Amino acid sequence: MQRLSVDQIIDKIQNEETFEAVSKDYSFTIKIDEYVHYACGAVHDGHQFRKELWDNCLHTEYERWFEEDPETKEMVKTHPIVIAGCDSRFEYDLNRAPATAIYDDAWGKQLWKNPLPKEMHDKSLGKHSDFYKVVHALISKLEEKFGVCIVYDMHSYNWKRWTREVPTWNLGTSNIDNERFGNEVESWRATLEKMRLPNNIKSTSLINDTFKGNGYFLKYITQNFSNTLVLATEIAKVYCDELAQIMYPEVVDSVEKYLKTELKKHADAFYKAHKL
Numbered sequence: 001m002q003r004l005s006v007d008q009i010i011d012k013i014q015n016e017e018t019f020e021a022v023s024k025d026y027s028f029t030i031k032i033d034e035y036v037h038y039a040c041g042a043v044h045d046g047h048q049f050r051k052e053l054w055d056n057c058l059h060t061e062y063e064r065w066f067e068e069d070p071e072t073k074e075m076v077k078t079h080p081i082v083i084a085g086c087d088s089r090f091e092y093d094l095n096r097a098p099a100t101a102i103y104d105d106a107w108g109k110q111l112w113k114n115p116l117p118k119e120m121h122d123k124s125l126g127k128h129s130d131f132y133k134v135v136h137a138l139i140s141k142l143e144e145k146f147g148v149c150i151v152y153d154m155h156s157y158n159w160k161r162w163t164r165e166v167p168t169w170n171l172g173t174s175n176i177d178n179e180r181f182g183n184e185v186e187s188w189r190a191t192l193e194k195m196r197l198p199n200n201i202k203s204t205s206l207i208n209d210t211f212k213g214n215g216y217f218l219k220y221i222t223q224n225f226s227n228t229l230v231l232a233t234e235i236a237k238v239y240c241d242e243l244a245q246i247m248y249p250e251v252v253d254s255v256e257k258y259l260k261t262e263l264k265k266h267a268d269a270f271y272k273a274h275k276l
Contacts, residue, residue, distance in 0.1 A: 172213020
């Protein structure tokens with residue numbers, strides 16, 4: 001893996017080079033093994049929280065981990081194009097617009113002891129901006145090369161905080177063109193529901209049940225690229241004990257192995273149906 005500036009990463013994308021890199025400030029990673037008609041994103045995978053913010057933060061390391069989406073990059077790591085955040089959403093949230101990307105409070109609890117100094121605020125927003133410069137360059141290249149593109153926007157959610165039965169998988173589709181892409185939404189939902197998971201975990205899948213797909217990653221791509229479908233895909237945290245902070249690697253591995261083949265099949269069917 002190389003360490004590259006944003007400009008260097010964008011140059012490589014524009015020149016259609018294959019590479020794997022971490023951004024110069026270590027805020028995100030991108031891997032392009034081959035230029036294909038689909039990409040995977042894991043914007044909330046990161047857990048880094050820069051040390052100069054520690055003393056001013058009221059949330060514990062566990063509280064931050066609890067609201068992040070650990071292992072979502074791992075679930076799609078074998079696919080040719082993967083972009084993922086390295087920093088915690090508690091520093092800046094890549095799935096929120098710049099104006100709201102830095103929290104004042106998080107899940108009902110004040111985040112900062114004292115208001116974040118402008119210098120610290122601007123430093124975090126700069127990382128947010130850089131990430132989206134690369135996203136823009138990437139999707140531009142894929143639409144230019146293939147005409148259409150599909151992005152699998154991977155997330156997880158804390159199912160134990162719900163007081164009703166919730167699905168293993170939730171697809172958020174309120175901000176995509178459902179008339180144009182409805183078949184792909186339903187086929188992706190059905191694909192996820194067929195996943196077999198260890199430890200007697202059932203795999204159910206619903207659309208717009210726990211979340212509606214209102215994230216900025218999806219909205220940014222959808223609003224800027226008319227021929228790219230983004231599928232906001234949330235897995236309940238059945239792959240860990242979210243209360244004890246224990247990971248279940250056999251469950252993560254099972255998801256990764258299933259998606260290795262089934263996600264590609266879905267992306268290929270999408271391209272066959274919508275190529276221009």
